[in-house]
Amino acid sequence: MTPTHRAQDLDGEACGAEPEHEAELHSGFLADAAHWLRGLLGPEDRVSAAVRRILDVGSGPGVAACVLAEAFPRAEVVAVDRSAELLARAETRAAERGLSGRITTRRAERPEEFSRLGPADLVWTGNVCRHLGDQQAALRSLASALRPGGILAVAERGLPPRFLPRDIGIGRPGLQARLDAHLEERFAAGRAGLPGATSVVEDWPCLLASAGLVPTGTRTFLIDFPAPLDLAPRRHLHTRLRRVLDELGERLDLVDRLTVEQLLDGDACTGILWRPDAFYLSAVTVHTARLCRVRS
Template identity: 80%
Template sequence: MTPTHGTGGLAGDALGAADVPAGDPGAEYDAEDRAEDRSEDRAEDRAEDRAEDRAEDRAEHPAEQEAELHADFLAEAAHWLHGLLGPADRATAAVRRILDVGSGPGVASRALAEAFPQARVLAVDRSAALLARAEARAAEHGLADRITTQQAERPEEFARSGPVDLIWTGNVCRHLGDQQAALRSLASALRPGGLLAVAERGLPPRFLPRDIGIGRPGLQARLDAAVEEQVTARRSRLPGATSVVEDWPCLLASAGLVPAGTRTFLIEFPAPLDVPVRRHLHTRLHGLLADVGERLDLVDRLTVEQLLDGDACTGVLWRPDAFYLTAVTVHTARLCRPLESA
């Protein structure tokens, strides 16, 4: 298990204020130059304000909040995949086409593009809004010419762009009725020798002590149990829902691939948390209450409401004991020969 620490992009005060660089006190200009400079400064200020507004808008979307927290893990995972594909020079040269399935706001797409600088990445998701964020993120990091997007919803659409050298998919199969069929669709998009990386499950996020001083101890465990019940209920209603043992190396082998390795990445932000992590936890708790609140008893629902109280010292936005700890497991497999047609 590899720990991933750091607060890349997460440090900041409660108001999100940024330091304003001081001007050069020794500079002397005539009136015309000063007016021109003030105009340029105002334009720069407006551009900075728009950038801050865009950052604030991104922070409001749960998928983007979580993706930002996982950015370091995604970069490390991309580096690990680079190593699985062979020596650095050979892997870099060999990987020219990458598919990011379930790309969301494009954080993984960026990590893959940076790890494989000669590759083009196609970000695939069913959300047009998140694909727009992926495009904006690529442009912000100078990757617009190498990261493109495609909207798709069904597994059979995954193979339209093939053959590709590397496929990354994060938490996609769990939302599809027939997970084995989804893996076959992904495998059909690989070229011989290509690699499929499937990030599924791991450990759910932990962010509260067992006893938080309000309600009954063990709230987090009961929330996890309610989520599992909800996931099971939803999976049973998915089109083509098929029950399988979620042994991912075995599922990958059944899709005609050869398992190439599994690795678990630890994502940790210890207490006390920076504001962006707290905001994500607040958003997460709000979503949990809306999603599984009916599965909780009255005491637990009231406890979650207290944790959501932005003005209370017992709320997650202010608690000194709040932390963030989760683990993501990535399973990989290669296509060693073309799949036989059915």
């Protein structure tokens, strides 16, 4: 359920160790999102006692699980993923933060297994449904893990990362917009080939309502690291560009391929590791809905 172990890395998401690096960049947004969810779940003086169990579905290396455990100090948090390797990293991360007693891990391979993960007062899932053929069925399964009054929070899409000006002084202006367009085409083709692929209008509040829940709000969170960047985000961008070049291959014309190669040059002042105009700007949208009745 994490990009590393899906059948295809549909939209150029991080691979290998990169989910952890990218999630670290997004940890500030996760803390803000957790604070917002606390407000949705009830009055501040009651929410800590009321939230007893949280599921982080598609947890990867456990960055969100640790943030949720810190935001809900009385809750057990279960990190759920299909990758044993990433779950082991989640356990290590929890131990490093003194959370071993409150964060457990569980493997789940298929969407129909989500319903057997409950009961939970909060289910968080980030960028999971887009990689499953039937997104509506996945939401129904996630919703079935909720206790009455519980909330399902789905982080999907938002805006792809931007990290270069329109004109970077090499190649043709507008490189990043063209890369994004190629990645979107690749994502659409990959989704069409998923097992059980079903086309739906990605109106997430409507999809959540069709899963038997009552929408409780949508918020978009900004991730903003202005230029000049520190080394850690530069390294992440270097890895991202390398992956994009490898995956898009012949889709890029000669000028754009040569431009990306220049950006990957670790010794050149025009490379992403050194250029002073590199930044990191992205946005993540979180859709929420509540189970307001006892299931029959």
